[in-house]
Amino acid sequence: MPLLDHLPTDGMMIGLSVNSKKQLLEHISAHAGSLTKVPARVVFDALIKRERLGSTTIGGGMAIPHAVFAELTQSVVIITMLERAVAFDAHDKKPVDIVCTILGPDQADCDHLKLVSAAAKHLANVAVCQALRNAKTASDIRQCFDQHHATAA
Numbered sequence: 001m002p003l004l005d006h007l008p009t010d011g012m013m014i015g016l017s018v019n020s021k022k023q024l025l026e027h028i029s030a031h032a033g034s035l036t037k038v039p040a041r042v043v044f045d046a047l048i049k050r051e052r053l054g055s056t057t058i059g060g061g062m063a064i065p066h067a068v069f070a071e072l073t074q075s076v077v078i079i080t081m082l083e084r085a086v087a088f089d090a091h092d093k094k095p096v097d098i099v100c101t102i103l104g105p106d107q108a109d110c111d112h113l114k115l116v117s118a119a120a121k122h123l124a125n126v127a128v129c130q131a132l133r134n135a136k137t138a139s140d141i142r143q144c145f146d147q148h149h150a151t152a153a
Contacts, residue, residue, distance in 0.1 A: 003100075003118055003145050007077040008035055012138045017083040021096075024088075025051075025065065028080055028101050035078070036103060038071045043103065057090035062098045062123045066116050068106040075104040075115050079141055081132065098123065098132055 013031060018024045025047050026040075033040035046067035050056065057063040078101040085095030100119045104112030122128050122145060131144040 003077050003115070003122060004142060006075045006102075006115060007079065007142070007145070009138065011035060011076065011078045012141050013078070013080045014135065014138065014141070015083045016080055018086055020086055021051075021088045024080070024082070024086055024096075024099065028065070028078060028099065031080075032076070032078055032101065032103055036069075036072060036076055038069050038103070042069070042071075043067070047101070051089070055089040055091065057088050057092075057096060058120055058123060059090065059092045059094065060123075060129065061085055061090075061094050061096050062100070062129065063088050063090075063096045064100050064102065064116055064119050064123070066102040066104070066112070068104045068112055070106050072103060072105040075102060075112060077102055077115070077119070079132075081135060081141070098129065 016027060018027060025044055029040045029044035032043045047065045050067050056065045080099040082097040085097035088096035102115050102119060128144050135141045135144060
């Protein structure tokens with residue numbers, strides 16, 4: 001399941017400067033609200049609820065916060081590249097600087113989980129992460145995922 005199919009052109013935030021996990025999730029929620037028309041507060045509450053179940057970090061400075069919403073008919077991916085890493089309650093204790101947020105429709109739970117799994121596979125690739133950390137534009141980010149998808153196929 002290609003992430004790029006669910007990553008809108010304006011679904012990337014590069015060089016975001018935040019001081020905390022809460023502030024990061026607030027920015028992501030506001031951006032998600034503008035992309036999906038799901039109110040930012042609803043997105044934020046869902047992401048926080050998911051984080052309370054256990055951190056969505058996958059180690060190495062990356063996290064995949066995710067949630068489902070009745071209001072959505074298709075999944076949306078938001079890639080956030082932080083200017084400097086922030087604490088995110090990671091199991092490996094490393095701060096997070098790459099965040100891949102996935103919002104999906106609640107009636108397509110299996111597809112939502114497949115998308116989360118695909119994101120984890122992309123981010124587990126050291127070359128993809130290094131390229132993401134060097135990305136300066138939305139086009140650079142799309143290319144990172146596009147190249148990985150092509151080599152994984």
